[in-house]
Amino acid sequence: MKNLIIFLFIIITFNACTVTSHYNVSENLEFKYVNEKDRKTYELFGKEQAIKEIKVDSVSDNDDFSDEYADEKDDMDPFEPYNRVMTSFNDFMYINLLNPIAKSYATVVPQDARVGISNFIHNITFPIRFANNILQFKFNYAAEELGRFTVNSTIGILGFMDPAKESFNLEKREEDFGQTLGYYGFGQGAHVVLPIYGPSNLRDILGLIGDNYINPLTDVSSIDYKIPDRPEKTLGITIFSTLNKTSLNLGKYENLKKDAIDDLYPFLKDIYTQNREKMIKE
Numbered sequence: 001m002k003n004l005i006i007f008l009f010i011i012i013t014f015n016a017c018t019v020t021s022h023y024n025v026s027e028n029l030e031f032k033y034v035n036e037k038d039r040k041t042y043e044l045f046g047k048e049q050a051i052k053e054i055k056v057d058s059v060s061d062n063d064d065f066s067d068e069y070a071d072e073k074d075d076m077d078p079f080e081p082y083n084r085v086m087t088s089f090n091d092f093m094y095i096n097l098l099n100p101i102a103k104s105y106a107t108v109v110p111q112d113a114r115v116g117i118s119n120f121i122h123n124i125t126f127p128i129r130f131a132n133n134i135l136q137f138k139f140n141y142a143a144e145e146l147g148r149f150t151v152n153s154t155i156g157i158l159g160f161m162d163p164a165k166e167s168f169n170l171e172k173r174e175e176d177f178g179q180t181l182g183y184y185g186f187g188q189g190a191h192v193v194l195p196i197y198g199p200s201n202l203r204d205i206l207g208l209i210g211d212n213y214i215n216p217l218t219d220v221s222s223i224d225y226k227i228p229d230r231p232e233k234t235l236g237i238t239i240f241s242t243l244n245k246t247s248l249n250l251g252k253y254e255n256l257k258k259d260a261i262d263d264l265y266p267f268l269k270d271i272y273t274q275n276r277e278k279m280i281k282e
Contacts, residue, residue, distance in 0.1 A: 077269075078190050086193040087265040093196060094253060102246040109247070116160040117244050122172070123152045123159025124227075127214045132175035136183045141173035148172070174279070178207025182280035191269055199272035217241070 077083070106114070126149040133142035148164040155163045164170040181203050182188070189202030200208070212220040217237050219228045228234040260267035 076190065079192055080265075083191060083193040083269070084265045086195060087268060090193065090196060090198055091257075091264060098242070098246055099250070099253075102243055103250060105243055106247040106250065111248075114244055114247055118248060119152070119156070119162050120159045121217070121241050121244075123149060123156070124216050127216065127225075128177075128211045129173060129175050131214060132177055132180045132211075133173055135177075135180045136175060138173070138175070141175070144170050145173050176207055177210035178204035178276070179280050180210075181207055182276070188273070188276065191273070193265075193269075199268050201273075201276075204276065 126145060130142050130145045130149070133139070133145060147168070148170045149159075151164040151168060151170065152159045152162060155161075155167075165172075186203050188204070191199070191201050192205065194200050194205070209220075212218045214221070214223065216225050216227055217234070219226060219230060219234045228237055256271075257264065
């Protein structure tokens with residue numbers, strides 16, 4: 001458990017996906033963009049998700065039960081005071097520590113090398129995706145992940161290259177244990193912002209624990225294929241992986257923050273929640 005806590009507190013990731021927005025819609029469901037933020041949301045969420053958002057907004061704005069609906073939403077965030085403090089802390093750490101270091105790293109290490117490292121890390125964490133596709137009865141996706149791992153580990157030189165996609169059109173099938181729990185009907189629970197790690201919820205924290213048990217890059221369990229055998233090694237791998245990932249996404253977090261206007265916490269919370277819901281449904 002001590003190793004797990006160290007791992008949770010050190011991972012750095014900001015889930016940058018899409019922004020919850022409002023749309024005007026006609027009877028034939030053609031959208032009229034209100035602003036640039038709406039356009040980005042529609043492009044990433046798609047029409048179906050946008051329609052869902054409109055229905056929710058309609059209930060909130062027009063029905064007699066709008067106040068009750070708002071109270072219900074508020075009740076789902078019992079850790080809000082803590083979450084706000086931790087969001088500010090994470091933002092400070094990213095802007096003043098991780099981002100500057102990642103920029104320096106990017107000037108030293110060529111992009112092709114950094115992409116290769118990212119491919120290698122993704123390839124070696126194959127057991128997480130394979131197991132969770134099996135658990136969700138997505139056997140065709142599990143087979144596709146197995147095919148990707150086999151091809152990239154051999155022809156792709158241990159996964160540094162991605163011939164599975166480029167030559168065989170085998171797609172990545174991202175699944176984790178948090179999504180698996182959602183697939184079986186587990187609610188997300190209260191929203192929790194983890195130190196450094198960022199937005200999460202009680203269900204996804206449990207999912208992270210499950211994934212770390214089979215993740216080759218952690219020492220949480222004693223499975224034979226584990227690479228690190230001590231917390232220090234897990235920490236080093238995690239820091240390096242996070243640094244490399246950030247160097248490939250420079251500027252994205254800053255662009256995301258521009259749409260937050262005044263309050264960053266609910267903005268990031270909504271993005272995370274919407275993205276996880278979308279991933280579970282796919």
